[in-house]
Amino acid sequence: MRRATIHGAAILCLLLPLPAAAQTATNLVALQGLAPVSALPGTQEGRAALAANLQVTGDIQFGTQTQPHLLPLDEQRQLALRDCFITDGNATELADGLGSRLGAIYQEKARYADYKTFSNVTQSVADLLGYTNNITKSDSNSGKYFFANGTTDGKNPVSAAAAGIFAARSGVPDVFGKAYDRKAGSTGGDAFGNARPFQTLPRLYAYRGDDYFARTSHSLDWLHGPSQNLTDSPSYPSGHTTYGYTESLVLALLVPERYQQMMVRAAEYGNNRIVVGAHYAMDVLGGRTVALHAVAHLLANDPAYVGQIRKNPAVINEMSRQTNDAVAITDYRAALEAARNDLALVLKDACGDSVASCAATDTGRFRDAAANAAFYDTTQTYGLPVVHAKTAGTVEDVGKIAPEAGYLLTAAFPSLSLAEANAILTETQGPGGGFLNDGSAFGVYSRLNLYAAAGKAAALAAAKRPHAQTAR
Secondary structure (H helix, E strand, O other): OOOOEEEOOOOOOOOOOOOEOOOOHHHHHHHHHHHHHHHHHHOHHHHHHHHHHHHHHHHHHHOOOOOOOOOOHHHHHHHHHHOOOOOOOOOHHHHHHHOHHHHHHHHHHOOEOOOOOEOOOOHHHHHHHHHHHHHHHHHHHHHHHHHHHOEOOOOOEOOHHHHHHHHHOOOOOOHHHHHOOOOOOOOOOOOOOOOOHHHHOOEEEOOEEEOOOOOEEEHHHHOEOOOOEOOOOOOOOOHHHHHHHHHHHHHHHHOHHHHHHHHHHHHHHHHHHHHOOOOOHHHHHHHHHHHHHHHHHHHOOOOOOOOOOOOOOEOOOOOOHHHHOOOOOOOHHHHHHHHHHHHHHHHHHHHOOOHHHHHOOOOOOOOOHHHHHHHHHHHHHOOOOOOOOOOOOOOOOHHHHOHHHHHHHHOOOOOOOHHHHHHHHHHHOOOOOOOOOOOOHHHHHOOOOHHHHHHHHHHHHHHHOOOOOOOO
8 A cells, every 4th residue: 555755744634524414405416516526437438537637746745746836836835825724705816816915905804803803895795705615615525424434424325316426427426536556444544435646646745834814734734634624525526626626716706807807716626625635626626626616506596595594514624613503595696786786985095096907907927928828728627637538629518508607607707698798608618528517507607717708708798898887
């Protein structure tokens, strides 16, 4: 059995995940969409993808892959360490994507004093973030134990409908643990299955630095504990990435002038989970797809997603339980508009100019559009090989397969029609054939390139805008 070479000091303690509840209807949709991973061991293409997943993950984590980070590698590692703490209560860690001026204003008002004590910019923004995060987190976390050992919480059986997901595609649980010689319950593996990269990689780059609260920390503190223990926390999909894309997307919708930069921040946040050794590339792609899929359905005011008061199916090493408080939103688009208007007033007042003008002020790492695009592109598929030949080399019509996806653009650029938005998403979609891109509606979301799409949507919206119209 392989033993990882850890470049740094190890700290080990144990913290088990907390219990989960049965899956909801929307959880089942997400599980169906994420399930292609379970069938990978059954085909030559799938096994090649699993091998590439470990290789790419290890190369990024150890720094041997030349990835165009937005910061020098050592600085990126330090940011990855700070990003281990999830600021899900107010999205403040992600708000630097708003630019040096607006980001500073937001982060001054939305702060974390400690793990559980935080402030928000406005109540409407707080409610929007809380509801959105709970919906997407619910879908993401429902997959943790399901894909590890086919349970809801490590021991309790799933519903008959959920159990049928594996059978329908001849899938199996614990795909990563079995593929990477760390089966569930084995020495050095996850007790439940789907061991993480820091448990399966032959070598791990571990390092010291400061955490989110500027306290001396170590990357292993956020893998083995005491800051966060992921030893028995199944890997797939990445909950951190789901959070990163969810709340970055909310901020993008609230401040459309920074949509592209917020998508880069989301990609960076997910990639940082690979950098620190917590997740595989496939975990990140799964977490991203869950977020985009759920937010699109929220924006469509899908009855299955709005008006719900639901508890999360699993709470795995969560930072702040306060975000689980019930917030019911029956009209998501109206809630978004209210939060956008409230936030604009705060930003304009503090900046002393229009939001658009202040958004253009950026001296930070997101100021270079070419660098943003280059980095984002590397995270679109992580270069993983084709698994589904039927979608490889094809252009899927987003408007026909997943028409609600267009709301991801029209909610930020309302002068666009849904048809125009979906045409843009179709035109800018990433390469096909990936492990999730099996021809399903959920699989289409794995191809969406919101960075490129937002650029085209903004250009079209600007062309439609009357010249006399003033900036907000």
